[in-house]
Amino acid sequence: MNTMSQDYCPNCKAQLKDSMFGTNKMLAQSVTDVINAANEKETLGYCNKCGDDLFVTSLSKLRGDIKRLKHDLATSYQIAIPAITIPNPAKWEYEVLGLVTAQSVTGTGLFSEVNMTISDALGKESESMNKKIAEAEIVCVNRLRDKTVEMGGNAIVALNIDYSEIGSLRGMLMVCCTGTAIKITNTTILNIGVQKALTDISNYRRDLNIILAVCKPYESLS
Numbered sequence: 001m002n003t004m005s006q007d008y009c010p011n012c013k014a015q016l017k018d019s020m021f022g023t024n025k026m027l028a029q030s031v032t033d034v035i036n037a038a039n040e041k042e043t044l045g046y047c048n049k050c051g052d053d054l055f056v057t058s059l060s061k062l063r064g065d066i067k068r069l070k071h072d073l074a075t076s077y078q079i080a081i082p083a084i085t086i087p088n089p090a091k092w093e094y095e096v097l098g099l100v101t102a103q104s105v106t107g108t109g110l111f112s113e114v115n116m117t118i119s120d121a122l123g124k125e126s127e128s129m130n131k132k133i134a135e136a137e138i139v140c141v142n143r144l145r146d147k148t149v150e151m152g153g154n155a156i157v158a159l160n161i162d163y164s165e166i167g168s169l170r171g172m173l174m175v176c177c178t179g180t181a182i183k184i185t186n187t188t189i190l191n192i193g194v195q196k197a198l199t200d201i202s203n204y205r206r207d208l209n210i211i212l213a214v215c216k217p218y219e220s221l222s
């Protein structure tokens with residue numbers, strides 16, 4: 001029996017052991033995947049000694065990457081995937097792909113500032129509420145854009161945005177969006193900035209899917 005490959009860590013060559021005087025074991029494949037993805041390596045495996053701390057920093061790096069990619073993706077979506085309320089825009093030739101829907105729930109931040117005067121409260125509440133509604137709208141429409149791209153589309157027509165207060169929880173607002181995903185076929189009408197953003201979108205989505213898959217086993221450890 002060849003035990004050589006089992007006895008030493010392939011990364012740091014430290015001896016693997018499991019005794020009352022100390023342990024040093026190989027880390028799980030999913031841990032190896034996280035470390036390799038964060039450091040662009042293809043190492044076969046890591047042990048407690050070389051991998052424990054590296055795993056923590058790697059996971060945190062990948063979480064940062066996820067945040068950055070989501071932000072960049074949201075920006076590119078807003079540049080490249082028009083979402084408009086009119087059902088049949090002039091000059092666009094397109095195929096209809098189907099219905100897209102999305103929801104986003106937000107706390108409005110109302111009823112929290114009990115010590116303000118009424119007029120202060122109304123002013124601040126409406127300001128904070130406007131901001132939160134605007135953010136919830138962007139999140140919601142970007143979800144529609146994401147679904148549209150998933151379906152092979154590049155624009156949304158007949159966009160409708162609806163608001164409702166949900167359940168018995170006052171101060172929770174739901175934004176619902178619906179639209180029709182389409183694929184514009186005369187893409188020569190799209191400007192160069194839009195075409196670049198479309199390329200960015202497919203790169204960001206590919207990178208994001210890879211990182212999300214690697215981090216999935218550790219979702220709860222955030």
Ligand SMILES: [Zn+2]
Binds near residue numbers: 009010011014047
């Ligand atoms: Zn090691």
